[in-house]
Amino acid sequence: MPMLHTVNKSPFERGVLESCIRLATKGSAVILIEDGVYGATKASTASAMVEEAMKDLDFYVLSSDLKARGVDESRLIDGITVVDYSGFVKLTVDNDKVQSWL
């Protein structure tokens, strides 16, 4: 059953993104919000983990939180979809359940 996972913590400070990736089932969607958006950037110590996880999970990142933190979309890992608030709402509707990783 499709589930949307939200991650709002930086992967450099907490292990939340790692836990989410470990426990999310294949075909699930993960949206990175708030400080979680730092996990969407390439060339970091977290990039390889996310790139590997993208084989089984669809990754999204919230544009407003990227802009607030000065993260340019050119720095994102290829294949991560940028969504606005409407896109975030659509993801919550399209999936049966939402799990918020805190």
Next chain:
Amino acid sequence: MSDTKKFLFVNRKAPYGTIYAWESLEVILISAAFEQDVSLVFADDGVFQIAKGQDTTELGIKNFSPTYNALGDYDINKIYVEKESLEARGLTVDDLLKLTYEDEDDDWAEKDSIHVVSSAELAEIMDQQDVVLSF
């Protein structure tokens, strides 16, 4: 002033997820009024505080990053950024705000306030302080 102390503010949190970065900046600006010898460190996720291009319009919260540009005017010009923290996050000094000050001992020449230092150099800087405040 004989009772000037060396103060170090250590910033290790990303800017908007928690209130630490903003609180730290407020205390730093207050400390400037007391004419102390202030240095700042940005390490771990703290390096994100001084990332350039921040725009919080869509979040409806204050973008306080322009305030860092004022630090030079308060004689706060020793800003140390840990090299290892930048590298772990795929960042370089070019991704950061360009923070400068005017050197009164050098005909008010504009100079960079940011110094990228290694962990070993940072350890040395921390060791030399009278007071260390961590955020």
